[in-house]
Amino acid sequence: MTTAVLPRENYLNTDYRLRSWLLTTDHKRICILYLLTITMFFAIGGAFATMIRLSLVNPAGTLVSDETYNKLFTMHGIIMVFFFLVPSIPATLGNFLIPMMIGAKDVAFPKLNLASWYIFVTGGCFTLWALISGGVDTGWTFYTPFSTLSSNTNVSLAAIGIFIAGFASILTGLNFMVTIHRMRAPGMTWFRMPLFLWSMYATSLIMVLGTPVLAITLLLVAAERVLHLGIFDPSRGGDPVLFQHLFWFYSHPAVYIMIVPGMGVTSELIAAFSRKRIFGYEFVAFASLAIAVLGFLVWGHHLFVAGLSIYSAMVFSLLSYLVAIPSAIKVFNWTATLYKGSVSYATPMLYAFGFIWMFTIGGLTGLFLAALGLDVHVHDTYFVIAHFHYIMVGGAIMGYLGGLHYWWPKMTGRLYPEGWAKLGALTIFLGFNLTFFPQFILGYMGMPRRYHVYPPEFQALNVLSSAGASVLGIGYLIPLVYLLWSLKYGPIAGDNPWGAKGLEWTTTSPPPTHNFAVTPIVTEPAYNYAGEQEESRVG
Amino acid sequence: MLSGIQLFPEEASTFAPKVDALYFFLVAVSAFFVVLIAGMLLFFAIKYRRRSPNEVGAPIHGGLLLETVWTVIPLLIAMVMFVWAADLYFQAYKPPKGPAINVYVLAKQWMWKFQHMDGQREINELHIPVDQRIKLIMTSQDVIHSFFVPDFRVKMDVLPGRYRTLWFEATRVGTYHLFCSQYCGTGHSRMTGEVIVMTPEAYAAWKAGGVSGDTMATAGEKLFTNLACVTCHNAQSGARGPILTGLFNQKVALTGGHPVVADDAYLRQSIMNPGSQVVAGYQPIMPTYQGLVNEEQLLDLIEYIKTLKAMPAVPTVTTSEPDGRAVPKSSARSLPVAPSAQR
């Protein structure tokens, strides 16, 4: 099937009517629905970011008013976190690949999967409504008592939007967990699974366990605003810090919802483009689970200066250092995988290198923030902004784009122009570092986050950062253009253009509705490029 | 100054060099690992580049020794960071015992108000002497703010309904940025100010010229009289309220609850929400003073109660001094004595 024709019948051409898309229960079509939705949200969030960076060129902040600026960064955060990053890899690549990688016809609950998308869109509509009808100015963190007693913007509406979208996240996680547990093809044991599945399982675990707590927390904020119930109201003896506990119980693990899938994608890319089994497969697999579990024990590091007891802070700091270890293990294992590999420089691999670079810097600067005495200085400054953008934008988006490029031929049946793709990857990499590296310095200099006006001595670095942002912005446009182009004009990819291992590459591109003509029977571990016979050795 | 780009803030407190030392250690460790990983990636990527289309990698599965090495070594380094940083944190967040200049800080949307013991009141400017321990007792009138002086490397969130103490000792004369670093609404980025560190002589001169009215304790005493607190809180037997002399920092037994220490927060709470913590042996009859005294007056009252150590419990009523002195530039408002001033 490597001739230059697309398979006669695939999931894309079974039915062209809109109805067949809006009522589909095919996980691959739902992936496409999510892909379109989150790309739109990414564009909106990106537009806000552009405005922020433009405003920050001038220390006097003359471009927009204080109110507008505050709404800009709030909506940038809300849209990017809850409507782009959290669903990004899980809802698109996860949806597409989980059933294919385990050799199943679909996820465990196909209708629920579609319902999740509708719930997500409904939540998105509420949030967009909040945005159009005046905006929100609390920051994406909704800290009380500002959000409950002081802000007079559409806080409740936005909170309800996120509350609803949260259920999409919960149900997606639930669906994936059950799918991985119960839908694996014969012979697909846990330790034969590609590492992407391990990372998706860990991610789902966090979604299922963390998101409900965010939901109830936002509900309490809305209840306090609308019904005047007082849970966090200091004038009644309520403790605003309790909000922060509950909020970060979800929102710290949520960072792992964004980065762990990126790690999973990177594992796939590194294996496929060095044609080699991932070094220390079991360690990388368990590191994902370790991150998911330990990630729930460290939320207090967001509260070091907020009024947390100093003894409690000490425990949270210690645990925050522990969660760094599985991340370090992963980076070392990826690096070691290249040793004696057959390394190709295809575009997805460039993204994988980019991911490792970003994640290493993002992770190491996390150590600065976990360091109690140092966090006192850098907390709530641009140092934090730079750190989490390295993880969540540098890391997660590198993983997302890398994965998208790697599986694009599978999803669409067509290849993209390699030269343009390399140029895009390079532009994004340079633009990103130019944007966010100066912010580490700004942060240590003491520039607080969410500042519209700032002292003039910070201007030079801010201008540098904004210049980087414009490069980054162009970088994001390049793939958008050539990927759309490839849909019509791209060369036919064939079933397995990369010579990669994995069940998804054994079926046609694009795959048929039920993925496989015959349910596959798995007889070998993942990434068996060397064609070894299975042996009992572990580790 | 590197062509207009500064890389580090000034070290202007005793705390700053310690934080910077830790920072440099972390930068060095990070740089080492970034170079190590990026170097290895590049080296392997070039050395083992694909040379023929059907080439595959060597069948290597892993190695327990290597895994152990790169688990244990980062763990050990991380533990060094943890202990070092935790020690610094305790230094910063546990105010040392001993003499210090106390300044009350009241944060509100969007300004910083400072009240000195001797009665100086400032907005968005804090004058302090060099080489002396300063203790800030901070509270917020509305939402959460954060007191941040980058050049001192200190920061602490300022919470409504709670008093938190931050301390530092400035080591260099000069003027330093004060930022609010916790997002607090529209004017968040304009909620900035200056900390002016002065030589002891200049500070003394500033103090002498800067008094706009009474000391905090005196202002509190006047309030105490005007609000008729003394009607109940007096030393007579059978008084309806507990005696306040020597109360500060003592353990108090409460009706139906555990004993508490009478600290700033307790005193504030007792004035604003008297019913919440009734002293054992007394009736819950005290009315709330919420709305009758503002946060600044509360600070005065608390400061007055703190001074009731060797003094008699019943304050001698003093004739109020005429407030005729020129108001210094930095103190925009002087506190009205009458409790009619509402928020």
Add this chain to the structure above:
Amino acid sequence: MTSQAAVAPPRALQHHFDSLEQQRDVATLGMWIFLVTEALFFGGLFTAYLVYRSMYPHAFAVASEHTLIALGAANTAILITSSLTMALAVHAAQEGNQKSIIRFLVFTFLLGTAFLVLKGVEYTVDMRDHLLPGANFAIAGANPGHAEIFFSLYFIMTGLHAIHMIVGLSLLVVIMYMTSKGRFSKEYHAPVEVMGLYWHFVDIIWIFLFPLLYLIDRHK
């Protein structure tokens, strides 16, 4: 799955499963995981409750005495009984006894409705007694702010529980309809089972809410 190819698949089997066994297993596991998320959803409220009860034990004790213990206890008994009838409905489903399923589901439905009616009566009395947080809130013998926090928690916790009851009742109607259409058999009755899991979970939440809200220091 080769065995499935030989025999025509049962009507209830969805296309992406190999067997009814797998389908049932998936449904049960899915519901259990969903209940975990529900547990954490309420867990946030229990955390808030624990924090404030430890901060204001006195106010919580005083406020708790204003709750209507007779109605609370009666509702506890009602819910436990409804759990029994629900369990019996599942039992009937396992035995393939359609009539029994319907009968026990109707009992469950009536008991659930009775719970909500009593809860409604209780809310009315609470509001009459100025226990709804807000401008009209009034309570004697405790710090009003702290008591308001108690009653904020009371209304949110019981209110969310009541919403879960309403959802449960609606699902019961659906299951009753499906039973009446003869969808369930000895071999296939996963929806009844899953419904049962949800119903029992809502009961468990109440089992914790009852002592936490109604039974603090009643002896005083």
Add this chain to the structure above:
Amino acid sequence: MTSEHIVPKSTYYAIFIILLVMTYTTVQVAYFDLGPWNPVAALVIAFFKASLVVLFFMHGKYSSKLIKLVILGALFWLGIMLSFTMMDYLTRFMG
């Protein structure tokens, strides 16, 4: 995969009786002054009742290892949330 386990009706009735008795007990206990043990008693009884419901009404006792793991997972994560949050509040005014 586990085959279905049918619990005899008598078990359900027995559990039901125990649950009602425990409800009565918990109300009665609340009227006795046990000092700090009042909340402990109330929670122990509630936990016992909840366990009965999970194990018998919800067939937890007869379920697969995976479902038992799911139940324990829920308890574990609830435990994290409660204990780590309380760790802050209980040590806030120390030293």
